[in-house]
Amino acid sequence: xxxxxxxILNLKDSDRLxxxxxxxxxxxxxxxxxxxxIIVMISQIKxxxxxxxxxxxxxxKR
Numbered sequence: 001x002x003x004x005x006x007x008i009l010n011l012k013d014s015d016r017l018x019x020x021x022x023x024x025x026x027x028x029x030x031x032x033x034x035x036x037x038i039i040v041m042i043s044q045i046k047x048x049x050x051x052x053x054x055x056x057x058x059x060x061k062r
Contacts, residue, residue, distance in 0.1 A: 009043045011040075016043065022036045023037050
């Protein structure tokens with residue numbers, strides 16, 4: 001039986017900084033900011049359930 005393990009996402013510091021700037025900008029569309037936040041969380045090896053809960057909570061805030 002094959003075990004599926006998540007692939008590790010290694011971001012360069014410059015990429016992480018660029019994504020963080022997108023997240024912090026007030027004129028970034030919400031969908032893009034959310035996707036950038038998910039990518040940053042994945043690169044920090046956050047559990048999938050944490051990311052899922054974050055997405056649900058951020059949708060309820062809208």
